[in-house]
Amino acid sequence: SVKALYGETIDIPCPVKPAGGLIFNKWKYETTSSEIVYLVTRNIQKNEISYEDVPDYKDRLSLTADHALHIKEARVDDEKEFTCMLSTFEDIYEAPSLIHVFSRPTKPNITNLATNLDTRKLIQVGYCISEGGYPKGILTWFKNGHSLEANEKILAEITFKTEEDQASKLYTISSTLKVQATKEDIGASYTCQVTFSLPTGEETDMSDPVTIDVHYPTEKVKIEVISPTGNIKEGDTVILKCSEDGNPPIQDFNLYINGEENGKISTLNLTDIQRFASGEYKCSLPGSPEPIESSVDIDVHYLDITLNSSSSTALVGDSVDVLCTALSNKGPIHTSWVKDEKPISPPDFTNLQFKDNGNYVCKANVKEVKGLKKNISFNLLVEGKPSVKLSKQVNKDGKSKTITCTVNGFPKPEVMWNAMGVNIIYTCINQLANETEEQAKLHSNLLILCRVSIVLGCNKYSQFHCIWSRFSVEKLLCPYCQNACVVSDKSDGEEKVNDQAKVIVGVVVGLLLAAVIAGLIYWLYTKKSK
Template sequence: PLALGLYTVNAVYGDTITMPCRLEVPDGLMFGKWKYEMPNGSPVFIAFRSSTKKNVQYDDVPDYKDRLSLSENYTLSIKNARISDEKRFVCMLVTEDDVSEEPTIVKVFKQPSQPEILHQADFLETEKLQMLGECVARDSYPEGNVTWYKNGRVLQPVEEVVVINLQKTVNKSSGLFTMTSSLQYMPTKEDANAKFSCIVTYYGPSGQKTIQSEPVVFDVHYPTEKVTIQVLPQSSTIKEGDNITLKCSGNGNPPPQEFLFYIPGETEGIRSSDTYSMTDVRRNATGEYKCSLTDKSMMDSTTITVHYLDLQLTPSGEVTKQIGEALPVSCTISSSRNATVFWIKDNTRMQTSPSFSSLQYQDAGNYICATTLQEVEGLQKRKTLKLIVEGKPQIKMTKKTNTNKMSKTIVCHVEGFPKPAVQWTVTGSGSIINKAKETKYVNGKFSSKIVIAPEENVTLTCIAENQLERTVTSLNVSAISIPEYDEPEDRNDDNSEKVNDQAKLIVGIVVGLLLAALVAGVVYWLYVKKSKAASKHVDKDLGNIEENKKLEENNHKSET
């Protein structure tokens, strides 16, 4: 490379500088020398080599002590290059008749350290010009330049917004430069996550190069511009008994730590942190809630609806009634929105609500009136009615001759609650073939039966007794050898009810037909009576006409 038309050697700071003599060795060479020139032009000899004796001598120059090496071809090497080595060196070859010289320019380069952003601001505030930091790059030669970047883009100076000041200092002993660039900056909210960095540009042996610092992100402080209130937990519905928390937040940085909370019906705000908790809320907590900054600015509001569900069952608990009595039952609800009501009896869902105009044993049981509030999870109520239907024992006895004609079955059909205890007694001779057998007690009814083979007429007595009354019924049974009318045994209560219904239907039809026949007879009798009266009236009129004609004829004869 050439510099100002002269041969130039570029060296790296700390490396070895190698300078060839660049002269052809002439005939009759006596020796060669290297010198450098002082700024005033005066020479300083530093190395000598004889071509005949092959010995090398180095001049006593402190800056180059133990750093020089002169080869046989007169190439000069300087170890541990320094900034002070930037000089004009001259190679001299001397003969008896002539002295030849060839100058070489030495340039030394030093890469700076990676730049660092020092004295960083703890945080940045919007609308305020402040020192962001200093970018420092040390030990450069020649001096470099520093450029600031934000998010990869160059920061150009803008008055009162971006102010950059670059200072360069040199170490007198080493000759190396340190570049310090300070940045004053007025941030905006958008700079919250901005990456700031700096790049130092310097020159090396091969040309211009750059080194970049590590990026830095600053906490940007800005005032709150909006306040937001929200309800926690974030549920679509709130019901009585829930615990809720109001949370107020501002969009500033740092966010506000205290707020004023306004409760429905209260004019003064309650000073609190960013949360205000309410436990076991009731329906009267429904209303509009607000929060604001402590200076009562920037307010936000939300409406809370506390859903409720009340259920009233009348009567409830354990209720004891007598069979045949009426029992009105009502289940009423009061709720914040539409609710569904359903009934359950003995773990089975009922199709309709219970209504008791005349209580029967099968009406007894455990009733539950339950309700749920639609779209409000977990809001449900239920109340129970334990209905007990009591009745005095009722007895009906039947007898039947068994198919083997050797015994008879006597059945005692019993109704009542609490379940009556049944006892049998027999009068007359005869033997009880087996002990009494009872059917299952269902809906207040059961039966007890015995099988006997009486040798003579006997009387069987069935005694049913519970806490309400003792009932006794007797039945005469003929000896097994005497035929008699057998009463059929009731198969079940349902069949009995169906037979009774059919009998009622037949009786109704017969009564209807009789009434129709009676009405028809009455109508016919009236019709006949009227017809006879009309014929008598006609005969009377005809008689009167005949009599008149005879009178007229008699009068006519008299006149003649």
């Protein structure tokens, strides 16, 4: 038995080995009709070789010195039994050799691919073909590396076809695969393998894998909130997405809001959502004989805050009714207060003082809803007559004193120093927004007058309110005096002065002066009469 590859040279050795005395050597074969055909004869005595006129082997034959027959360009038709004959003077020896020709087929190629497979019917995956093989090979289909023929659970239909080339006698084998896919076949890899024989044994060759999309009907619809991931509050941007488990995916769903149809969507963006947008949002599969739908409830959390104040302006000692109210559909609500950007305890707006002036902020937040918080603010203005506090301190020179006049009031009081012909030096230091401190150095023993005035902010209190504090000097301070100037309070009082009082005082003084003058005239007249 001799094995040879298609297109290559067939080397057929002569198995006969006579002892000697060879006369000639011949090669022959027998046709299918039992006809003997001689190919070549060698006269060993004369060393002459003659080739018979056999068309199929013209210019393809040669003999070697050891009587072997070489056939160039092996063909399928060469697959027959060739006989080597050696003749001696005593006998003729024959030995047959069976030739086997092999041809490697082409790599399988899958063509005519389907655009998609379906879970409801058989659809052709593709057409696999391998050409030029001999002997005839075998095609096998695989899915994800597993043979489809050996898997009875897979609904598949496979057909095969073999064609022989009339000239070359080589085979072309092909196969068609149809499958009814399942959802699990998404992304499945299909391949086609050819199994063939060569002189060295059996071999295989695999096609390139192909992947085909699988179509299947929708069974479920889903609507979900993509953003935000937690609780929804007013002002958020809410993104709703409708999806389903079918393939190809649906692009537009019927949208229902609180039972009313609201167009077709795949994704819905609700910007700056408000509480009235709360309710049921439902996606429904269009064109379905039976309802396939899904819904989600949107609850928009809100927070309202109000601040009611009986007045934003008050006098010292008065009270103001202030009520901060927060309302939410998600509790509990936490409230806090800030005054002039500093956290404070809940304020008490009774017996108001100047220190209660400022900007108040009521803050509310719902801890269960991240970012749900609101603030509301108001300005409180406490007005009234200023208060004056006087203090004295002996200076380091021991000859003078510094008088400190501390004034508390709102709006900011105006502080003036008055002295009857006295040269005073004073400075002003603002300790707080509603507090004024003035210092004066005395250089005389004359009366010093510290007057503080303030104008109230409302029309019905348009008059001036003054507080007078007086100081007097017990001893004269001068370059010739050795003792220090001692300042003491002669009187501290409060006097409300207005234009009406000034008129009354003027009238009284005028009447007194008139009485004195009248008395003086009467006295002069009586004296002259005497």
